[in-house]
Amino acid sequence: MWNSVSEFLAMGGYALYVWSSFGLCAIAFCIEVLMVRSQRKAILRRLKQELLADQFHQEGQQ
Numbered sequence: 001m002w003n004s005v006s007e008f009l010a011m012g013g014y015a016l017y018v019w020s021s022f023g024l025c026a027i028a029f030c031i032e033v034l035m036v037r038s039q040r041k042a043i044l045r046r047l048k049q050e051l052l053a054d055q056f057h058q059e060g061q062q
Contacts, residue, residue: 002008011018 009015009019
C-alpha cells in the first residue's frame with residue numbers, strides 16, 4: 001500500500017526499473033502493431049497485383 005501518489009510513482013526506490021520496463025513494453029507493443037499493419041498492406045498489395053496479372057493473362061489467352 002502506498003500513502004501518496006509520489007510514493008506510488010517512486011515504487012519503493014525501483015521507479016527507474018519499473019517505469020522504464022513499462023515504457024519499453026508499450027513501445028514494443030506499438031512497434032508490433034505498426035509492423036503487422038505494414039505487412040498486411042504489403043500482402044494485400046501483392047495479392048492484388050497477382051490477381052490483376054492472372055486476369056490479364058487469362059484475357060490474353062482468349
